Amino acid sequence: MNNVGERKQPLRSRVALCLVRTLVLSSLAVAGSIAPTGATAASPDNGFGTLFYSPQERASISAARRVVPGGSASSGTTISVGGLVRRDKGKGSAWINGQLVPEGQAVQSAGIPAIDKRDITIEGHRVRVRETVDIESGARVDALPAGSVNVKAGK
DSSP: OOOHHHHHHHHHHHHHHHHHHHHHHHHHHHHHHHSOOHHHHSOTTSSOOOOSOOHHHHHHHHHHHHSOTTOOTTSSOEEEEEEEEOOSSSOOEEEETTEEEETTOOBTTTBOOEEOSSEEEETTEEEETTEEEETTTOOEEESSOTTOOOOOOOO
């Protein structure tokens, strides 16, 4: 007596094999139709542009990401807080000007930060996370522009 599962197995594998063949052939047809040919392959006007960056270009892109908009990173008196950790037991840490600074360690050209739950205090200035403060002038730049967050009143 034949089991029903034994009869369906060859049918399933034949259907799967047909699907794989169809997928492979259609993929080759699509790839062949969009692949550049002879004269257009070397042409700079093919519309794709540069797909990869050189190490110098990647370094400049990374440097541009670290600069806070509106802040002057070159002055040395600018403090920018990227994040902080406050532990229940033990000292906390803060990311100040892109560097991890443990609590109690001095920040270059600024002083020693005191870490609270939501901000740090350095040379009398409270600086929140994602905020930049110029120590000399006291000017502040927030990561979010004024008015960019709207809170709707609850019903």
